[in-house]
Amino acid sequence: MFQNSLEYAKKQDANDSLAPFRNKFHLPTNSVGEPLIYLCGNSLGLQPKITSEYIKMVLEDWANLGVEGHTVAEFPWLPYHEFLTENMAKIVGAKPSEVVVMNTLTANLHLMMVSFYQPTKTKYKIVVESDAFPSDKYAVESQLNFHGIDPKDGLILWKPRTGEELCRFEDLEEIMKTHGNEIALLMIGSTNYYTGQSFPLKKITELGHKYNCLVGFDLAHGAGNIQPNLHDTGADFAVWCTYKYLNSGPGSLGGCFVHERHAHNEKLKRFSGWWGHNKKTRFNMRHEFDALSGAEGWQLSNPPILSMAAIRASLDTFADAGFENLRKKSEKLTGFLEFLLDEMKNDAIKIITPRSPEERGCQLSIQVKNANKSLHTKLTEADVISDWREPDVIRVAPAPLYNSFEDVFHFAGKLKEILK
Template identity: 50%
Template sequence: MKFENTLNFAQQLDQEDPLREYRNQFIFPKVNGKEVIYFTGNSLGLQPKNAASYVDEIMKDWAELAVEGHFYADKPWWDYHERLAAPLAKIVGAKPSEVTVMNTLTVNLHLLMVSFYRPEGKRFKIICEEKAFPSDQYMIKSQVRFHGYDPAEAIVELKKRDGEHHFRQEDILQTIAEVGEECALILIGGVNYYSGQVFDMKTITQAGHDIGAFVGWDLAHAAGNIALELHDWDVDFAAWCSYKYMNSGPGNASGCFINERFHGVKDIPRFEGWWGTNKDDRFLMKPEFEPMPDADAWQLSNAPILALAPYLASLQFFDEVGMPALIEKRNQIVAYLEFVLQEIDKEVESTFEVITPASQEERGTQLSVFLHGEGRQLFDYLMKQGVITDWREPNVIRLAPAPFYCSYEDMYTFGQILKQGILQKNK
């Protein structure tokens, strides 16, 4: 398609967008009396309008049934989390039995590393990407120390080449091969939070298995954003937060994938709690743990129902639309945003450099953009004009036009505001 940087063209794309009505299902903050242009769905998704009714249902059941809501609510609380497994399985490419929802992201990654980071002898090293999201860095270092190893020796970071913004696949595979039998675990973010680069998870997982390592993925920026086939890729485990592209609310519950190969294995290292024990016998209060036959065996405590309610509300939309349709719009709206940036770049003295890979196979919703010659002043201007974006030092903005609620007109209007901010500064 040949794009045009005009309001009429953007509005025409919106008219042709099969997902356009879903924009009306979300609540937009307002700045200066106008709905914001929201580019931070990669940090916190907007609130679905149906979320409040899902939460209100729980509050009503709590008021009217109290403890009996566990079994007699319309959606009984004791198995409430199970309702999320099937729609989530479609999003991450798994069997419903391989998916559970519990805790929060870093907590779950720690719990999963109990099962999948088992250093022994010379096999003790973890491969991760350099400058991973800080929480992952802290988690991995603390796990290594917990097992008595020096992070400087046990952690191997995948490196970008000097002067480059992306990890090269051949360098990743070479590092995996070089670490070889010393590698106990590969744990990488499926989408790099800073650049938006999507890793080839299928190939990397296979390479990790070839050297005898477990392979897990932090899918915080991937779930609900890119196509995932965790089961078919034979991934060992994965976890993701729900509050970014899946719009479940701030700090909300995390999803987990545990490959069915590990289900029903009673002697696997695992921290255990009563919600992971056999459902039929749970309330018999037996002294011995009998694991659920699926990913729920990794559950610890009864689920936070008030937190799961808005997650379930958002998953209703994903189930209606499906990832292929979301990805189709994602590809087009991101391409249009990139085109608008290029057109504005021709009209101002600044230089924009998109550091997210150009190929659709290596990027999702996010574009990370170097604003050469610009500083925090431009970001502050955008925010005051109702453009909610994300600033990363030294001069990068991350733009994530979530396909459920961002419009093509948003992309055009953003371009005009961006141009005005630069020209105003240069007067």
């Protein structure tokens, strides 16, 4: 299907209906103004050109309207998060009532665990994948400590087998079979940051619920990359950031999903704030807390509108492109990269990301035997922006919104030349 030629790459770009979206983004350039090969959207997505317009609109409303901008701006600040909800819900496969943009990822993870990690004397353990992103592990360990549970006892790691890089579902099944009556929560990253492996979310959720455990997912490397179909998956909650594949700027706000079956559960404990209070009486300061139904009820404070403006710009771009179209291109783009790496026939190279498109997003993690960070430095000097992870892995992520088949072809060529 694929061909190892520049002509082939250019032909794919010429026939790509999403190719025009590349021009909707600011592309970093080298010293002579040529675009770099940017394959680092899994760490920080590029800026849509409309972002500055959306932020400028907020700044001008602030300058011209002052406090009145909360109600009379073109996009009023009071309900601003609502302008993001529908498009964000489509990206994660949820109902709008199940999604809210608020806070940042780890803050949201803690808020979710306040509600969905309720340990008892006998059922108190948490399962995470062994190489989860560090902030997830830190958050989970701190929740265990908060409840007086030693993480050495309360944390169960879902590990790859000896000599393997990827987690096997049957090993998670064995963990549940052995410890299910002790486990309160499965807290899994949907797409592993290191290997790029996407986990079977529905199967994991069904497995957890079979043992009366609650199930949550970290979509930091999933949102905007894979389609998690959160509502149909049945997960109890999920959290994600927006600065990677969702291109909303460094440190931008995160997102949160709470399944609709929890929307009206008044027995759920939560940390509350006034922005989660009934909108009709929110500004009558003397009412007892009356939680909004759905994910909105977990909000704490009025949000930073400037950050939300950047998210709105990105979500509008996603809506124009259509997520199904993006996913189809992603599979083809990543498949082309995989093909080119295999064509090198270099025994020093090993792709540790799953070969099946259903088990990965747009990231390929390339393990290079006996390599060190000097390899990454040489790629950077060759105008390639990728990501190095110790001890010997280069993560590259051709993002379908702005990366081209020609980007992928030239990256493979540069890597091959450097490895000589």
